[in-house]
Amino acid sequence: MIRDKRMLTLGIETSCDDTGVALIRNEREVLCEFLSSQIKDHSRFGGVIPEFAARKHLENLLPLVDTALNECGVKGNDIDLIAVTRGPGLMGSLIVGVMTARALSQAWGVPLIGVNHLEGHLFAPMVDAEDLEPPFLSLIVSGGHTEIIRVDDFGKYELLGQTRDDAAGEAYDKAARILGLKYPGGPEIERLAVEGNPNAFEFPVPLRNTDKVEFSFSGLKTALLWQVKKFEADGSELPVNDLCASFQRAVTDALMSKVRLAVKQTGIRKVSASGGVSANGALREALSSAREFRAWVPSKGRCTDNAVMIAMAGSNAWCRGVRDGEVLPDPSLHDIMM
Ligand code: AMP
Ligand code: MG
Numbered sequence: 001m002i003r004d005k006r007m008l009t010l011g012i013e014t015s016c017d018d019t020g021v022a023l024i025r026n027e028r029e030v031l032c033e034f035l036s037s038q039i040k041d042h043s044r045f046g047g048v049i050p051e052f053a054a055r056k057h058l059e060n061l062l063p064l065v066d067t068a069l070n071e072c073g074v075k076g077n078d079i080d081l082i083a084v085t086r087g088p089g090l091m092g093s094l095i096v097g098v099m100t101a102r103a104l105s106q107a108w109g110v111p112l113i114g115v116n117h118l119e120g121h122l123f124a125p126m127v128d129a130e131d132l133e134p135p136f137l138s139l140i141v142s143g144g145h146t147e148i149i150r151v152d153d154f155g156k157y158e159l160l161g162q163t164r165d166d167a168a169g170e171a172y173d174k175a176a177r178i179l180g181l182k183y184p185g186g187p188e189i190e191r192l193a194v195e196g197n198p199n200a201f202e203f204p205v206p207l208r209n210t211d212k213v214e215f216s217f218s219g220l221k222t223a224l225l226w227q228v229k230k231f232e233a234d235g236s237e238l239p240v241n242d243l244c245a246s247f248q249r250a251v252t253d254a255l256m257s258k259v260r261l262a263v264k265q266t267g268i269r270k271v272s273a274s275g276g277v278s279a280n281g282a283l284r285e286a287l288s289s290a291r292e293f294r295a296w297v298p299s300k301g302r303c304t305d306n307a308v309m310i311a312m313a314g315s316n317a318w319c320r321g322v323r324d325g326e327v328l329p330d331p332s333l334h335d336i337m338m
Contacts, residue, residue: 007319008074009081010104011311012061014097015089015117016143017042017053019060020307021068023079027315030127032071033308036060043183047173054092061100076108083314086114087333088144094329102327113314114327118334120309122151123316125272125296127308132296135268139259141283142275142304143169143184146215146255148262155320160262161213168251168277171217175247178225179240189244190280196245201227203250205257213262220250252282256290263293272296279303 006025013020022033038056042048069075084101087094098114105112121140126132137160138149146169147162166174169186176185181192203223206216224247231238259271271293277283279300287295302308 007080007315008078009083009311009315009318010065010068010079010110011307011309011314012065012082012084012097012101013117013120013305013307013310014057014061014093015085015087016093016305017048017056018305019057019064020305020310021061021064022307022311023068023072023074024308024311024315027312027319028127028130030308031074032068033306034064034068035306036064039184046177046183048090050090050092053090054096057093057096061096065100065104076104077110079108079110081315081318082110082112083115083311083318084112084327085117085120085310086327087330088117089329089331091329091331094331098327098329111318112324112327113318113322114324115310115314115317116333117305117310118145118147118149119157119313119317121145121274122149122157122272123312124274124298124302124306124309127302127312128299129296132270132272136270136272136296137259137262137266137268137293139255139271139273139278140275141168141255141273141277143167143173145275146217146277148213148258150262150266150268154316155322160266161215161258163215163217164207165216165218166221168215168217168255169275171221171251172277174221175224178221178228179238179243181240184276186277186280189248190282192241193245193248193282194241196239196241196243198245198249200239200242201246203246205250205254208254208257211261213258213265215254215258217251217254220247220254248280248282251277252280252286255283256286259287260290260292269293270296274298274303274309276304
């Protein structure tokens with residue numbers, strides 16, 4: 001990693017429903033980080049309402065920036081770089097983050113860099129782990145993405161494969177809705193799975209036996225739906241804990257089988273994971289106990305969206321010489337491959 005001695009970077013993340021602000025130094029040292037989660041606001045709707053998320057970012061972002069500066073005793077023009085998520089994500093949410101960052105950049109006379117949210121996730125496991133350096137494989141498993149990226153160097157990425165349909169987190173959220181559980185579904189399913197039998201139901205693990213690194217979760221969700229309908233038709237009580245445990249096992253098996261395949265195909269025996277689903281205990285356990293590779297997973301709090309990973313990715317890119325022209329929000333930005 002190229003290091004710029006004292007570089008102070010302000011990271012801003014507003015791609016979905018978390019407002020994040022962080023100050024880091026030297027690409028890795030976290031001075032402070034703040035996250036305002038909107039989970040409670042959205043859970044009563046059963047999912048994220050984009051317009052509402054954007055309004056919440058508008059309310060929360062500048063006060064969080066002020067708090068971060070005060071906490072660290074830093075003034076706007078002490079900052080060397082502002083790094084902001086420019087996509088992928090929800091357009092309204094991205095606009096609030098990018099336009100705020102542009103205004104601060106102008107007001108303070110500080111350069112600005114736009115960060116691909118997925119590249120941010122690549123950096124999340126490195127916040128606490130100095131020893132993770134390329135080449136490695138990165139499993140990104142979140143509410144919107146499920147993919148394995150080959151990281152040959154910082155800025156040099158290759159997408160090995162991704163989901164054909166639902167993301168793993170999306171599958172957890174939809175499964176939770178089928179079971180009448182609250183949003184977000186992943187943590188709820190994990191909580192109930194603790195009391196359940198993971199072998200009670202044999203849910204399909206799609207594409208498990210193919211030699212392609214790709215995922216599919218929509219059939220798994222449908223299999224759960226049919227199982228629930230069967231219990232309803234019989235008028236018998238739903239074995240929610242067993243269904244959660246079996247569903248979690250199927251998702252974990254699907255992810256692990258393709259991580260193993262990617263390790264085998266590339267010969268790279270270092271794997272990092274990030275994104276909300278990497279907070280899942282069963283997946284963390286499966287990754288850390290695998291013999292074929294060594295795994296790096298962020299602390300649970302850094303699995304979901306946060307501004308530290310954006311600041312890290314942005315300052316690393318800046319030190320590599322990446323310079324943006326006009327930074328604009330790009331909700332469908334996907335390609336981080338170079
Ligand atoms: P992100 O898109 O990275 O913000 O992560 C949010 C997604 O991660 C949602 O779909 C959640 O249901 C999922 N998630 C969060 N925590 C867990 C968990 N402990 N187990 C499984 N999925 C989780
Ligand atoms: Mg994310």
